[in-house]
Every structure is written in C-alpha cells, then in structure tokens.
Amino acid sequence: MVGFEKGLTAGSFHTVRMSETVTVGIVGLGTHGANHARLLREMGHEVFGVDADPTARREFEEAFDRPAYESPNDLFDREVDAVVVSTPNKFHQPTAVGALEAGLDVLLEKPLAHDLESAERIAETAERTGNVCMVGFHHRYRNVCRVARSYVESGYLGDLTHIDAKFVRRRGVPGRGTWYTSEEIAGGGVLLDTGAHCLDLLLYLSGWPELESVNAAVDSYFGHRDDYAYLDMWGEDDEAKMYDVEDTVTAFCEFENGLTATVEVAWAANDEGSHSYRIKGTDAGAKLDITNSLNAVEPVPDQRNDLTLYEVRQGGRDHFVDSSVHVRPNDPYTDELETFVDAVVSGERPSTTSVHEALDVQRVIHRIYEARDD
Amino acid sequence: MTGSDSGTGKTIQSVETSLRVVDALRERDRAGVTEIAGALGCSKAAVHHHVSTLCKHGYLERVDGEYRLGLGFLSVGGQVREAQPLYHLAEEDVRDLAAETGEQARLVAEHDGSGITIFRATGERDGRGDRPRMHLGSDEPLYCTAAGKAFLAELPEDRIDRYLAETPLESYTDATVTDPELLREELATIRAEGVAFDDEERYEGVRCVASAVDSPGGELLGAISVSGPTERLSGERFRTELPDLLRNVVGVVELENTYATWTEQFSQS
Structure with a gap:
C-alpha cells in the first residue's frame, strides 16, 4: 500500500463509521478481489471469498485465513451484507443479478459488464430490487x-x-x-x-x-x-x-x-x-x-x-x-470501499459511480465499438 | 484415461457374443448370419439367436436377408451425448469455430484409448467431397490424430508409458509417427504450446489442429479440433492462424466451464 496515504483519513469523517462492521463476500478472487478483501479487512470488516477456481480459493484462504466457497449461492445462504463482484467481465451479470435478487448490495469491478445487454440487465435488476449497486471506477475518488x-x-x-x-x-x-x-x-x-x-x-x-x-x-x-x-x-x-x-x-x-x-x-x-x-x-x-x-x-x-x-x-x-x-x-480504493460500506450501512444509494453512471459509460463504449464497423 | 475396467470380475459369455455381433456389423455395415458366424467363429444357430434378440429390441434391423445396426443405437447414442457436460458447454463454440474457419470443427472426448467425436459442425468451405467426414461417435486412435495427441500430452509420464506399451503404433500413411520416442518428443512440444497437429498422419491429404480442454482442477474434459484438406490447411493458416483461433476458443470454453454452475444457477432463478 502507498505509504503516504496512511493516517490521512484519521480525524476525518471516516472515523465515525469504523464502529459499523459489515460482512462482505468477495466473488472472484483474482488480483482485484484480493485487493478489495485486504482493504476491507484493514478497515475492520469481515470478508468471505468465492471462486469457481480451486487454486484461487486456496490462495485466498491462505492469505486471509477466511473460508472461500465454490459458488455464490454458498455465500448467499450465509449472513453477508454485501458482495464485491470481481469475476471475469462475462460473469458479472449472472453474479451481480443473483446477488441483487438475493437482497444483497453489490460493488462491481469495472466495467459494469462485457456488453451493453448484460449491463442493462444488471441496472434493471438494481433498479427493481432497490439495492445498492456501485461500479469500481476508483479514479473518481481521487x-x-x-x-x-x-x-x-x-x-x-x-x-x-x-x-x-x-x-x-x-x-x-x-x-x-x-x-x-x-x-x-x-x-x-x-x-x-x-x-x-x-x-x-x-x-x-x-x-x-x-x-x-x-x-x-x-x-x-x-x-x-x-x-x-x-x-x-x-x-x-x-x-x-x-x-x-x-x-x-x-x-x-x-x-x-x-x-x-x-x-x-x-x-x-x-x-x-x-x-x-x-x-x-x-x-x-x-x-x-x-x-x-x-x-x-x-x-x-x-x-x-x-x-x-x-x-x-x-x-x-x-x-x-x-x-x-x-x-x-488519497487512496482511491479505500475511499471507494468506504463509500460502498457507508451505503450498505445506511441503505442509501450513493450517486457517485452508481450503476446508472456505469451504464452511461457502457453505452458510450458500445457506440465506439459500433462506430468501428462503419 | 477414462474407459471400461476390463479384466476384473466375471463376464457373461452370451452378452459378450452379442456385443461381438454388434462389432462385426460396425465393421461391415451389413452382413448375413453366415458371414457373421464365420467372423465370430460361432455356429449359425447361435448367431441367429443373437441377431433375433437384438432385432427384437431395435438394436439391429433386417434388410434384404441381411442385418445392420438399428436406430436403437442412435437413441442410446444421443442420450449418451446429452449426458456429456462438455457437449452442452462447447457445442455453440464449436459451431462458431466451423462458421469462422469454414472447415470441419469437432468436439472430441477421450474414451478407452480412442478419441470419440461427440459433436461435429461444418463450415461453408467443407465440401461434400471432402473426406473423411467424421460422423458423430466415430472413434479414432490417439497417437496419429491431433485431438488424440492433445489428450496424450496431458497425461503424466507413467500413463504415457502405459499407453505406448499397450498400443501398437500402426502406420496409416507415410507421415504417421510410429517411433515412440519421436511421439514422446512431440507430446512435450504439444504440452508447451497447448496445440497439437496432425499433418496427414491419419489420412492422406487431411490435416487437423486440436487443443485440449481442461477443468480448473486440471482434469481433461476433451478436445476441440479443426480439420480440412491440405490445400486449405497449409502454411501460416495451418501453423499459426488456426492454432491461435483454437487457443482462444478453448480458453473461452474452459472459463465458461469454470463458471458454468454459477450461470446455470442464476439463469434458473
């Protein structure tokens, strides 16, 4: 972690909510997933892992001394407050939709999805269920x-x-x-x-x-x-x-x-x-x-x-x-996760890096790819 | 390797004979009782009992006084394929591969030392005259086919030793590799590159490229191949373009397999 960022948040409004601990399932245990898990632990929260790949599960369990499950359903059955989705892009949709339908708040790694159709489906589900749904455009938190x-x-x-x-x-x-x-x-x-x-x-x-x-x-x-x-x-x-x-x-x-x-x-x-x-x-x-x-x-x-x-x-x-x-x-990853955890605790959906903004980004991506075919 | 666990336990002689009748008809397309009896070294009366029983259950058909395999086997075969997870997982990808290359693309499973085609799709370049057409369920030896060598390359050394000890390396063409040491060397290259080639080793004038599909735990699930005549599968296309394409497709199938239970669970909800 970046050394100079340590201690900067002390005394800021962030300290208040350290008392509120949440339990977060990290779905997809690659580099992003492990990074989210580490930061959440440093912030005092509980994490569980999920990955379909046995090697990734083993590495997570060794690194965090917490269980890693094979399927998101194993996680949804447990007492978790929220889910971080850091699977390969194509599997964002089934994972995020499943989590939202299970009543969980979701933070997705960017991009929202691998294509516009999946992105729209996630946004629709977030809208319908009313759960928090954010996308990890962390630079925005700089x-x-x-x-x-x-x-x-x-x-x-x-x-x-x-x-x-x-x-x-x-x-x-x-x-x-x-x-x-x-x-x-x-x-x-x-x-x-x-x-x-x-x-x-x-x-x-x-x-x-x-x-x-x-x-x-x-x-x-x-x-x-x-x-x-x-x-x-x-x-x-x-x-x-x-x-x-x-x-x-x-x-x-x-x-x-x-x-x-x-x-x-x-x-x-x-x-x-x-x-x-x-x-x-x-x-x-x-x-x-x-x-x-x-x-x-x-x-x-x-x-x-x-x-x-x-x-x-x-x-x-x-x-x-x-x-x-x-x-x-500042460390944008930490601020992003703090915003997410705040939203999970309060139940209020933040406007910053919301699923709606991420859907707008996905639409522009789609338009650029379409323009290539002209 | 997957396969029947032969050599242990008792077997029933008459069932064995029935299966030998079936095998004799697989080799011949159709035959009369006399010919089958000759091939099996049995009496005509005995063969007659077997073919009558098999006919009664739809596994053989009688045509012009001869017998051939019946559609009952297709029902069984179709059901066997339905039970293969790899078929459901990769069918669409193999279809796309055939469309993209214009050639014959196949999904091959390994069974008992053979490669069995569990799905085949053809592209628009694949003409009616192109041979061989590997029908559903056709089986081929491992050592001289691309899919087969892709399978062998996945095996640990002791299993390769066993395979080579048990399998006579028969020569089908001038290019068939029949020297076990040369084959071992080639398998090492395949292991490093993730792609296997058949350069007219099974059939003259036919080339094939294949890559093995593994589970996240490293278990061999099958292989995907593209084959065609040497005129079209040559140079860069044979050695670089098709291998790159296959690596992409196999990578995608492996990932989709890894996450298959997730996508299934949630698509049902």
Missing part, C-alpha cells in the same frame, strides 16, 4: 479529480468546448493471454479495460452530456506479437493462450451540448505513458494529470496528482496565469 470537477461544476472554466482524454501506456497489456484479452470473456480489449475509466472520467468531468456522434479507430498493434516486450505486467502473462482484442482505440466524440472530445486509449504505444484530461472552456482551461508513471501496476508509489488551471487575464497588462492546484493525495 481528491484531485473531485477538485477538477468542482472547477467545471462551478462554471469557473465557462462553457466546456473540448476535452482531450488520454489513457495511454507505453507497454501495459494486462494479463496477456488470459481472459483479459479474450473478446468473448472480457467483451473487448483496452476500451473495456482502461478505456472504461477514461470515458467515465470524461463524462464525470463534463457533467454527463449526451453523446451525439462518434468516429473511432479500433486496432491491435502490439499485444498479440511474439516479440511483445515490457517491464511489468498487470496479472499473469499467459502468452500462449487467448488473445483476440484491440490494444488501441482513438475516438472523436461530439456531444449534444456542443462539447467535443478526443479519446485516446492504448495498452501499448511507442509514446510516453499518460493518463490525463485537458479540459478547455470558454473562460479557462485545466489539465488533470493522474498518470501512474510505472504504467503497470496500481496502486504504485509514483502516482501523479496534478491539476493545472490555464487562464488569460488583463490586470495591468494582458497576461497568462498558470495555477498549480495542490491537494492531499
């Missing part, structure tokens, strides 16, 4: 992202004209050859993976405008190559297995309110890695840079949290003003 949004929301930037959204890794294909790179199981490549984060932040920063039109190029340049070279890989490298997804997507989006956006996402590119949003308004501009400079594994110690405002003023003489915004870095 303090610096919230500050950036506040500048847009308050009108400080004027009307937004263009956003240049970029989530590019130099070499960062995740789990190459595993389900992450299988069209059938993941639903797609980089667009459903880091692209989902990028579109989520684009829509969040701009206030969820309606997409009017989109042009897109969807390509695979690096990940399938035998000579693919890299420094670090998220997940395991199973190069001999599944690989039939895109690693590069470039899209130009026009929204109904007149905003345009370029979206560039890549698991691999011969370029500097960057995770940034250049927001241009009629009164001022902003650059939000949350690049993770190792490009490979999150969370890592070297995480940018930069927000710069760009203005032109006239006092004295015409001049340019570039302002650096400094905000405490």
Whole structure:
C-alpha cells in the first residue's frame, strides 16, 4: 500500500463509521478481489471469498485465513451484507443479478459488464430490487479529480468546448493471454479495460452530456506479437493462450451540448505513458494529470496528482496565469470501499459511480465499438 | 484415461457374443448370419439367436436377408451425448469455430484409448467431397490424430508409458509417427504450446489442429479440433492462424466451464 496515504483519513469523517462492521463476500478472487478483501479487512470488516477456481480459493484462504466457497449461492445462504463482484467481465451479470435478487448490495469491478445487454440487465435488476449497486471506477475518488470537477461544476472554466482524454501506456497489456484479452470473456480489449475509466472520467468531468456522434479507430498493434516486450505486467502473462482484442482505440466524440472530445486509449504505444484530461472552456482551461508513471501496476508509489488551471487575464497588462492546484493525495480504493460500506450501512444509494453512471459509460463504449464497423 | 475396467470380475459369455455381433456389423455395415458366424467363429444357430434378440429390441434391423445396426443405437447414442457436460458447454463454440474457419470443427472426448467425436459442425468451405467426414461417435486412435495427441500430452509420464506399451503404433500413411520416442518428443512440444497437429498422419491429404480442454482442477474434459484438406490447411493458416483461433476458443470454453454452475444457477432463478 502507498505509504503516504496512511493516517490521512484519521480525524476525518471516516472515523465515525469504523464502529459499523459489515460482512462482505468477495466473488472472484483474482488480483482485484484480493485487493478489495485486504482493504476491507484493514478497515475492520469481515470478508468471505468465492471462486469457481480451486487454486484461487486456496490462495485466498491462505492469505486471509477466511473460508472461500465454490459458488455464490454458498455465500448467499450465509449472513453477508454485501458482495464485491470481481469475476471475469462475462460473469458479472449472472453474479451481480443473483446477488441483487438475493437482497444483497453489490460493488462491481469495472466495467459494469462485457456488453451493453448484460449491463442493462444488471441496472434493471438494481433498479427493481432497490439495492445498492456501485461500479469500481476508483479514479473518481481521487481528491484531485473531485477538485477538477468542482472547477467545471462551478462554471469557473465557462462553457466546456473540448476535452482531450488520454489513457495511454507505453507497454501495459494486462494479463496477456488470459481472459483479459479474450473478446468473448472480457467483451473487448483496452476500451473495456482502461478505456472504461477514461470515458467515465470524461463524462464525470463534463457533467454527463449526451453523446451525439462518434468516429473511432479500433486496432491491435502490439499485444498479440511474439516479440511483445515490457517491464511489468498487470496479472499473469499467459502468452500462449487467448488473445483476440484491440490494444488501441482513438475516438472523436461530439456531444449534444456542443462539447467535443478526443479519446485516446492504448495498452501499448511507442509514446510516453499518460493518463490525463485537458479540459478547455470558454473562460479557462485545466489539465488533470493522474498518470501512474510505472504504467503497470496500481496502486504504485509514483502516482501523479496534478491539476493545472490555464487562464488569460488583463490586470495591468494582458497576461497568462498558470495555477498549480495542490491537494492531499488519497487512496482511491479505500475511499471507494468506504463509500460502498457507508451505503450498505445506511441503505442509501450513493450517486457517485452508481450503476446508472456505469451504464452511461457502457453505452458510450458500445457506440465506439459500433462506430468501428462503419 | 477414462474407459471400461476390463479384466476384473466375471463376464457373461452370451452378452459378450452379442456385443461381438454388434462389432462385426460396425465393421461391415451389413452382413448375413453366415458371414457373421464365420467372423465370430460361432455356429449359425447361435448367431441367429443373437441377431433375433437384438432385432427384437431395435438394436439391429433386417434388410434384404441381411442385418445392420438399428436406430436403437442412435437413441442410446444421443442420450449418451446429452449426458456429456462438455457437449452442452462447447457445442455453440464449436459451431462458431466451423462458421469462422469454414472447415470441419469437432468436439472430441477421450474414451478407452480412442478419441470419440461427440459433436461435429461444418463450415461453408467443407465440401461434400471432402473426406473423411467424421460422423458423430466415430472413434479414432490417439497417437496419429491431433485431438488424440492433445489428450496424450496431458497425461503424466507413467500413463504415457502405459499407453505406448499397450498400443501398437500402426502406420496409416507415410507421415504417421510410429517411433515412440519421436511421439514422446512431440507430446512435450504439444504440452508447451497447448496445440497439437496432425499433418496427414491419419489420412492422406487431411490435416487437423486440436487443443485440449481442461477443468480448473486440471482434469481433461476433451478436445476441440479443426480439420480440412491440405490445400486449405497449409502454411501460416495451418501453423499459426488456426492454432491461435483454437487457443482462444478453448480458453473461452474452459472459463465458461469454470463458471458454468454459477450461470446455470442464476439463469434458473
């Protein structure tokens, strides 16, 4: 865990709810599932595991000294308050729908689902059952992202004209050859993976405008190559297995309110890695840079949290003003889980990273893939 | 390997004879009592009793004074296939594979040292003239077929030793690998790459690529293969494109199998 984030929440409003402990079932015990389990334990909550894979169950039991079950039903029969769904994308729908129907609150790892139809089904079930349903777009919980949004929301930037959204890794294909790179199981490549984060932040920063039109190029340049070279890989490298997804997507989006956006996402590119949003308004501009400079594994110690405002003023003489915004870095995963646990305890559904927002993201993903076929 | 546990316990001679009658007809398509009696070394009267009994129960049919296997076996066979979890799991994927490649795609299960086709789908390139057409239930030796070698590669060394000790490596074509050591080397490569090839080793002019499907616990469930004539299965397509495609399909089937109980449970609710 990131060292400097320790202790920052002490004295904040978060301490109050430490007395409320909840029991959470972690369904899908890969890297994300284990990460959620570890954080929940650190926060004082009880966890159980579920995975269909016996190896994953054994590793969970060894790491957490808590039981791991084979099927979600084994979990639903027990006293659990909530479920974290971190299975491969294709199995989000059956798992989340089953949990919601069983009366449980659900936090899904992003993206909401592997395709739009499944995403809609999860959202419908969440709506009908009235249970909490959140999706793990953790970047949204970064303090610096919230500050950036506040500048847009308050009108400080004027009307937004263009956003240049970029989530590019130099070499960062995740789990190459595993389900992450299988069209059938993941639903797609980089667009459903880091692209989902990028579109989520684009829509969040701009206030969820309606997409009017989109042009897109969807390509695979690096990940399938035998000579693919890299420094670090998220997940395991199973190069001999599944690989039939895109690693590069470039899209130009026009929204109904007149905003345009370029979206560039890549698991691999011969370029500097960057995770940034250049927001241009009629009164001022902003650059939000949350690049993770190792490009490979999150969370890592070297995480940018930069927000710069760009203005032109006239006092004295015409001049340019570039302002650096400094905000405490925070651990977005912990804040995400605290928001979720709060919602589970209070029964009030949070608007942040809700299933409805995640469905909007999924619709844009769907539109971009559709645009590829034109 | 799965299979009958022969060699232990008592067997009933007349049942054995009935089954030998069935096997004789499998080899011949159709035959009269005299021919069957000759093949089995039994009296005509005895064979007559067996074929009459089998006919009565629908397992044989009498056509123009000869006998052939009856539709009763198809009913049994269909039911056997329905009971194979792999069939339900992978049928659609194999169908898609045939459509995507245009070739014959098959789902093969291992039984008693043979590979048995439990589902077959054909793509649009697969012409009527293309042979062989591996019908449902057809069985093939392991050592000279892609699916069979994919199975063998999954076995521990001692089981491979046993298989090689029990199985004569008969030569079907000039390319059939009949040297056990060469076969062992090839199995090691298959194990590393996850894909097995049959380069005209069973039938002249026919190539096949296959990959084994495992359970999350490492249990062998079956194999998926794509086969076609050498004119179409050659070069990059045979050695790279089809193997990549098969790895994708097998990976998907394995994951769907891993989560099958979940998706079934919830689709019923």
